Amino acid sequence: xxxxxxxxxDGTDGTAFDEPRxxxxxxxxxxxxxxADICNDRYELNHERDCEIYRxxxxxxxx
Amino acid sequence: MSYEAYLxxxxxxxxxxxxxxxxxxxxxxxxxxxxxxxxxxxxxxxxAGAAVVHLHARKPNGxxxxxxxxxxxxxxxxxxxxxxxxxxxxTGGTGAPDxxxxxxxxxxxxxxxxxLDMGPLNRYDHLTSENTRGLVDSLHDEMEERGIKPELExxxxxxxxxxxxxxxxxxxxDPVYATLIFGPGTLTPPTPRNFxxxxxxxxxxxxxxTLGFGxxxxxxxxxxxxxxxxVRVGLEDNVYYRRGELAESNAQLVRRVVRLAGExxxxxxxxxxxxxxxxx
Numbered sequence: 001x002x003x004x005x006x007x008x009x010d011g012t013d014g015t016a017f018d019e020p021r022x023x024x025x026x027x028x029x030x031x032x033x034x035x036a037d038i039c040n041d042r043y044e045l046n047h048e049r050d051c052e053i054y055r056x057x058x059x060x061x062x063x
Numbered sequence: 064m065s066y067e068a069y070l071x072x073x074x075x076x077x078x079x080x081x082x083x084x085x086x087x088x089x090x091x092x093x094x095x096x097x098x099x100x101x102x103x104x105x106x107x108x109x110x111a112g113a114a115v116v117h118l119h120a121r122k123p124n125g126x127x128x129x130x131x132x133x134x135x136x137x138x139x140x141x142x143x144x145x146x147x148x149x150x151x152x153x154t155g156g157t158g159a160p161d162x163x164x165x166x167x168x169x170x171x172x173x174x175x176x177x178x179l180d181m182g183p184l185n186r187y188d189h190l191t192s193e194n195t196r197g198l199v200d201s202l203h204d205e206m207e208e209r210g211i212k213p214e215l216e217x218x219x220x221x222x223x224x225x226x227x228x229x230x231x232x233x234x235x236x237d238p239v240y241a242t243l244i245f246g247p248g249t250l251t252p253p254t255p256r257n258f259x260x261x262x263x264x265x266x267x268x269x270x271x272x273t274l275g276f277g278x279x280x281x282x283x284x285x286x287x288x289x290x291x292x293x294v295r296v297g298l299e300d301n302v303y304y305r306r307g308e309l310a311e312s313n314a315q316l317v318r319r320v321v322r323l324a325g326e327x328x329x330x331x332x333x334x335x336x337x338x339x340x341x342x343x
Contacts, residue, residue, distance in 0.1 A: 008124065015089070017088060017125075018123075019123040019124045019125070020124060021087070021088070021089065021124050021125055022124070022126070029089075030089035031089065032085055032086045032087065032089065032090065033084065033085070033086065033087045033121070033124075033125045033126040033127055034084065034085045034086070034127065034157065034186065034187075035187070036126055037126060037127065037157075037158070038187065038189065038190060045189060050188070050189055052187065052188045
């Protein structure tokens with residue numbers, strides 16, 4: 001399952017890239033290439049259950 | 064190697080790990096990712112004193128690839144821009160099929176050196192770089208067939224056991240060259256005591272390279288110099304120059320370790336000297 005919160009963007013928040021890069025909409029930041037690899041569908045993760053970024057964000061916001 | 068090697072004045076081989084495959088420009092915009100950027104970075108680190116450049120290949124969006132073709136593009140750019148630097152390819156990877164891990168060995172000409180991870184390590188919460196003995200052996204065998212010297216990557220003390228196991232299973236060409244890696248997680252905890260334990264526990268005659276992650280890069284480089292080892296620095300392992308200050312370039316990190324070696328009165332090896340030391 002490709003992470004529903006992963007997008008590819010060439011710039012946001014003043015950060016610009018020549019090529020679109022992995023952008024996590026949960027944390028509203030570009031993520032490391034290796035994290036993007038995890039977010040893609042090679043590992044059959046349930047992203048809301050398994051993604052520590054997602055869980056930390058949700059826990060941190062108290063949602 | 065040991066303090067005796069330092070006292071005897073053995074030259075220091077500096078390896079520059081210029082790009083890596085874990086983080087990218089989102090961590091430090093000065094990380095080179097394209098073939099052309101990596102070629103220029105290799106020229107700069109050679110000028111600064113590095114004898115070896117450790118390479119990963121990336122897709123245009125910064126994500127990692129094992130593609131032979133992409134490594135070829137990078138090697139071509141490095142050779143175009145450098146004088147004599149030794150090319151070392153990474154074969155390390157997380158979650159990649161075993162067959163893909165062989166692809167960096169198949170450029171023309173092959174790299175003079177390639178990394179060979181000695182065992183598993185964890186990444187984040189859900190990933191492990193497995194590095195099974197079967198994969199280690201098959202990578203070693205292809206390196207031997209293609210005349211590539213393995214750089215044994217020892218991420219923790221258990222991996223030193225694996226070095227001895229590999230030496231029992233395979234006939235490695237002398238000198239055995241191991242990179243000792245210190246940092247968080249699966250890596251050897253970065254303490255001076257662990258550093259001494261690691262270097263004292265290497266096979267007789269082995270040479271070692273010293274790699275400290277993040278803030279440990281500078282102190283462990285210092286220990287590597289004083290204890291007769293070699294040193295790896297670069298933006299793959301550390302994106303900062305000092306606390307809170309991103310490094311400007313790989314060359315900036317190389318220049319610092321070269322200055323350090325100078326203060327400690329250790330000669331820095333040219334690529335030609337490094338080839339002699341490593342028997343490439």
